[in-house]
Amino acid sequence: MRDNVKMRNRKLPGWLGLLVCFAAIGWIWLVWLPGVTESDRMQRIIQRNDRAGIDAGAMVYTELGEVAAVRFDYQQGKPVLNKFIINKGEIARNR
């Protein structure tokens, strides 16, 4: 019983914990992440997705952005891309 009380006393007060958590979120999102966003590596990813019209944060395909407009037509039994707006040069770079 006494140990429990001691344990409780050693814990951070709730409001202080809340403050620490929100301060951490503030630092990560307002200081660290903007720096990461500026890095060359991240900029390449962001620009590639932007040019392709991709919202990488989409949960389902209706949220994908412009790239969700991808459609196939069938010509002689083969699916043919008939409405695709991805910047070809950007996406095909790795091939």
Next chain:
Amino acid sequence: MSRDNEFPASAGPTAANNMPAENAPKIVEGKRPLVSEDWLAIIFGLGILAVVLGGFVFGLAESAALKEWIGKPGKWKDDPISSVASWQKMVGSLGIIAVIATTAASVFGRMRAGFLPGLVGVLLLATLAYVLSAQETINNLSLEYALWALVLGLIVSNTVGTPAWLRSAAMTEFYIKTGLVIYGAEILFGQLLALGLPGICVAWIVTPIVLITTFWFGQKVLKIESASLNMVVSADMSVCGVSAAIATAAACKAKKEELSLAISMSLGFTVIMMVVLPRVILWLDLPDNVGGAWLGGTIDSTGAVAAAGAQLSENATAVAITIKMIQNILIGVVAFAVAWYWVRFQEPKSESSGLNAGDDSVVAGRGVGIGEVWRRFPRFILGFLAASIFFSTLARSDAGMELSEATVGITKTFRGWFFCMAFVSIGLETNFLQFARVMKDGKPLLLYVCGQTLNLVLTLAMAWVVFELVFPGVLPTQP
């Protein structure tokens, strides 16, 4: 095991009388509501779809004008205020949702002095979750708003504790069910044939095999204590991540911490697979269609599938997105099948070994009869399917497709807000001890890893067989 945090069963007045106390609708405080939670979710979900569709059909609304008032926080890099700069979008969306939530609370008898401040609190946390997810790096890593909504709720509940006034607005089940009914309009069965037979083979043959095998593995080999946790993780991993987890969790009445754990694992693995899988495909020098199908069939999150495909080629991206889209359609079938399986077999099984032991309606090994299945069946699934069937039929003509796309362009925003509020609510009602209990022995993680390994092997094998051996040359070409 206590089921305090589970999604309550669909309970009409008769059903509620026959249910064991632990399954009775927990939203009812004092007296039974006029309408059950499931039916109210159907009324509001279909109501939103009908109003928006009606607005377009009768020329009362224009898509662009509506989008001025309905929206969510936009992307930002270093200034989060810019994310919510379009204030009228926030006011419009949150105002409508606040009216719906308040009406629901009145029906459920939850309207207390603290409800409105609580609702404002939930809406603010949901907005903050959206803002966090809209930061450019976070967005491009496919770390969806559901994760941040959950994290914010957990921070509050595990530090200061969720005050009663805030908890009163945490109507998790109502938000999820209403969101799912609206989501039904986004599931168009006509898109099933977008890639012909090869697409169906990859998305509709492999996926159910992986789902059923993983569930069986969890039950029989890993012997995971909670069947609903096993099912949510299996569906989340095999179908399409968070959206499948939400639908399945509601269908099998999983506990809230089980859903939280499933989506946390899913989003963690999504980031890893989005980075690693395209490199493996390039290293193996797989053809576009095989590589794209492999991405679409295995990466959980839809946005991550597209981002991974974009690292390969245009064709690979198109195939990957289309396979994922076909998999998305599977959600309706999976939710219905899981709901039916649960009320027919799983619930009777757990009841026959627990409170309802000796119940005549439960026939050992054979489940319950059709009448009992109907009584227990989660009704909101019917609203979800009705929306899906109606909009699938509507989208069969070009004009209908335009109407459908315009409607969904608006309603998907409401669906997103409802899901976001649901995850805030789950976080507010969960503590880390519950998480630790669910993660016991690391079995859910092992289940996810084993299931995903099977998924990777089977999807690659099927993609190779259908695109290279059975239908060679069926490669999407550019005009």
